[in-house]
Amino acid sequence: MTTIKSNSTTEIDLPDQDIDSFDGTNQQSKTENFISNLKYLIVGVFFGIVFVKAEIVSWFRIQEMFRLDSFHMYGVIGSAVIVGLISMQIIKRFNIKTISGETVSVPPKQFNKGQIYGGFLFGLGWAVTGACPGPLFAQIGSGFLVVIITLLSAIAGTWTYGLLRSRLPH
């Protein structure tokens, strides 16, 4: 019995599945109220603390990474992937259920050319702003209030993608 249905799309009910899949998908069938959602806020707080304390939110750390002057960011991302990979294998192997008793399910990523073009464009912005979307939020919390402008512009960028999507190569 497979617990993580990474090769089946049957349980996924997302718009335009062929072109775009969400990241950060919610696969839980039970809906959650405000109080129930607060646990994700707590995970976020923990996550934001790690982001800042490990200086991942620093523009300089991103520069060091792309200038190959420091192993720090490679170490962070690499070890995060390994821990994530091992934990997912354990969940799969031992059929570990969610706290509400559901089977863990992760929608598969579907390939399209967006991963190439969009990936490249995001990379350009990553080195300029020194931030991917997560660190943007952590930077604002850290008191770099100008980053609010960056975040608003990122929202505008996402909106523009939504507007132009049917005309972009995928």
Place this chain on the structure above:
Amino acid sequence: MEIFELIRKPWPWYIAGPLIGFTVPILLLLGNKSFGISSSLRHICAAVIPANISFFKYDWKKEAWNLFFVAGITLGGFVATYLLTNPDSLIVAESTKASLTALGITDFSGLMPADIFSVENILSLKGLIFFVLGGFLVGFGTRYAGGCTSGHAIMGLANLQWPSLVATIFFMVGGFFSTWVLLPWLLNLVN
């Protein structure tokens, strides 16, 4: 007290990386949520300015957990910066420091270069390039790619998804190109 002193110092990669990796099973087991952050930007669009665009017509409330998550990240950033303050200034690799000095960066004390990321730059060309253009590329690019560093590089690779590997490779290609070609040109333009 000693442990508090230790927590206040910058955390090494072998502590931070695994902690970030553990977010993957924590979110899955808490509520079957795949780790990913850039979707929060899409949910904000869907909630605030859907403008009848089909891409933003979905039940964003079902994905509201993601907005709680990023609110938490913002709060966590505050806690780490103001309550667990690093007593020392940031240490930047000498070679990076030298390259950036040559490009006109002078302040290496904070997490972000004050030469660029300060409020007085908002209405300048610097602000237009580093905040407005940079942010736009991040928002447009991550959505076009279907995810960011968290959704593709961490969650996707941890789940052995090859499209995520493609995306991650192009994140890096874009970043290298931006650092070595675009950034020197842009910094020349504004300095």
